[in-house]
C-alpha cells in the first residue's frame with residue numbers, strides 16, 4: 001500500500017457539463033492528478049533511499065519535488081469534491097456568516113477569489129482558506145501547488161488555474177472557466193471543510 005492513492009471522482013466525468021467538460025475532467029483526474037500521486041510516492045522512496053545511503057546531494061530537488069507532488073495531490077483531491085452537478089448558488093449558515101464577516105459579503109469574496117485565480121502568473125491556484133492563527137477566512141493565490149501560502153492555512157475551496165484545467169474547453173479565456181466554475185461549486189462540501197478546519201487549534 002503506497003502512502004498516497006488517487007481518489008475516485010465523486011461523479012461521472014461528464015456530470016459537470018456544460019460548465020466543465022467531461023474530456024477535461026477525465027484527463028485531469030486520470031492523468032494529471034494521478035501523476036502527482038505517483039510523484040509523491042516516488043519521491044518518498046527516493047528520500048528513504050537518500051537516508052539509507054546517507055547521500056543528501058539531491059535534498060533540495062527532492063524536498064521541492066515532495067512539496068510539489070503532495071500539494072498537487074491534496075489540491076486536486078479538494079478540487080473534485082468542491083464541485084458537484086447539483087452545485088452553484090450560495091453558501092448558507094455559518095460559512096455564509098463567516099464570509100460576510102471576513103469579506104464584507106459573498107460578492108466581495110467571489111470577486112477577490114476570481115481575481116486571484118484569473119490573474120495567476122504562470123501556474124497556480126486560487127483558494128478560499130481558513131487561517132487559524134487569526135481565525136479568519138482568507139483568499140490565497142497559490143503558486144505552482146505549494147507556494148505563496150501562509151503556513152498553517154487550510155484550503156477549503158480551490159480553483160485550478162493551470163492551463164490543463166481549462167484550455168481544451170475555454171482556450172485562452174481563463175476568466176470564462178472561473179465564471180463557469182461558480183455554477184458547480186459544492187457549497188455543502190466547502191461548509192463541511194470549514195467546520196472541520198475550525199476544530200484545529202491555532203498553531204501559534
Ligand code: MN
Nearest residue numbers: 032160162165
Ligand atoms: Mn490540475
